[in-house]
Amino acid sequence: MNPHKYSEVKKINMIMKKIFSTKQIFLLLLILIAKASTAQTTLSLNDAIEKAIANRYDLKIQQVNTDVTKKQLNEVQTRSLPQITSDLDLRYNTKLQSNVLPGYVFAAPNSPDKLIQLGTKYNFLWGFNLNQNIYNPTNISDRKIATLQTEYQKQNEKLTETNIKQEVTEAYFSALLWKEKIKLSEQNVKRANSVYQTSQNQLSMGQATNYDVQRNEVDLENAKATDEQNKRSYELSVNDLLYKISGNSIKNPVLSDNLTDLMQQYSNLPMVSGEIQRTELLQQELQTDIYNQNIKKQKLIALPTVSAYGNYSLQYLHNGFTPLTVSDWYPFNYVGVKASFSLFDGGFRNKTKQEYELRAQASKYNYDKLSADYQQEVLSTQTTLYNSLSDLNYQKKNLALIEDLYRIDTDRFENGTIKQSDLTTTYYTLLQTQTNYLNSVYNYLVAVVSYKKAVGTL
Secondary structure, X not given: OOHHHHHHHHHHHHHHHHHHHHHHHHHHHHHHHHHXXXXXXXXXXXXXXXXXXXXXXXXXXXXXXXXXXXXHHHHHHHOOOOEEEEEEEEEEOOOOOEEEEOHHHOOOOOXXXXXXXXXXXXXXXXXXXXXXXXEOHHHHHHHHHHHHHHHHHHHHHHHHXXXXXXXXXXXXXXXXXXXXXXXXXXXXXXXHHHHHHHHHHHHHOOOOOHHHHHHHHHHHXXXXXXXXXXXXXXXXXXXXHHHHOXXXXXXXXXXXXXXXXXXXXXXXXXXXOOOOOOHHHHHHHHHHHHHHHHHHHHHHOOOOEEEEEEEEXXXXXXOOXXXXXXXXXXXXXXXXXXXXXXXXXXXHHHHHHHHHHHHHHHHHHHHHHHHHHHHHHHHHHHHHHHHHXXXXXXXXXXXXXXXXXXXXXXXXXXXXXXXXXXXXXXXXXXXXXXXXHHHHHHHHHHHHHHHHHHHOOO
């Protein structure tokens, strides 16, 4: 081969190899992107709750509100620290103020008064002030009020967490319910399709009629429609779950828990007979304490506020502008103690105290009302829990019975003692019973969550 042609062929081969190598890399990237887009995340109930508590904006808002009250408490505490200020006053007297001195100051009593002007053209003052509270009765009350408000906001966080737990848990239960219903509807589609195919074969052999084929076809289409509806409902329930946990980054979650395991987890539920521990009641107690502290504050305002103060100042006095000359600056300083108290405020303190007394009384009534409401809620959720447990046991027995009947009817159909329509009727009863059982499991789990929230243990 011509050496020149051989060199060209070699170059072409190298170029082709680079092209194929680039294509392989590109295809590999596409595969990796596709896998990343279809990557699934395993999600348990506890994972869902933890993610919701970490991501939910309503809880973050409450946490910020708590931080605000903490800052307010810090602000009150800083009042006990010394306050230091500085004043700088630069004055140029374009015309000095005139003063009149009586004539007897200079001579005889009948001498005329004299008009004089005291001062210098330039008068600069640079002072440093120190003020330290020794006793301020309102600070004591404000500190207690701010502490109570901080605790109130912390309870708001706890209440928000409880509501989030309930929402996410019920959403997770709902998704599991539709997941189980999909399994049933898929089995129903397979069976309906098998029956339809069998009836078509029997029609060709003269063992079935067109009516039988059409009826089985209708059953198959209904089964497909139900299966599609269940899948759409499951997709919606998963989206609702992701919305409730603010899981925008989670794609194609796989729910790792199942209804059977959760049933065992919630099977041993202790009944609470004593006083319920609701966050809302504790909040109401804190609110009453805040009002009572405000009542005490109005009483303390009448006490004197005692503070110590001090000042160190430098004053420049000169008719010429020579501020860099040290001898033209004249220092002075002083210290003192001051007591301030109100003599008459028009009855404002008394009216404010009466207002907070009424608020405290209303808050106490509201506590009693909430306590009665929650006691009734406990009884209501307890009754619902008992009813759902009773229905669950009833549906469980029904499911065991219909499963036995379906096995018996299957054997009877194979032996030719019953018609296909009879077996179909039994099968649809089985499907309905399975659905009822799943619904009873879901209702029981939701009732457990509602009861735990009612007694304050969620």
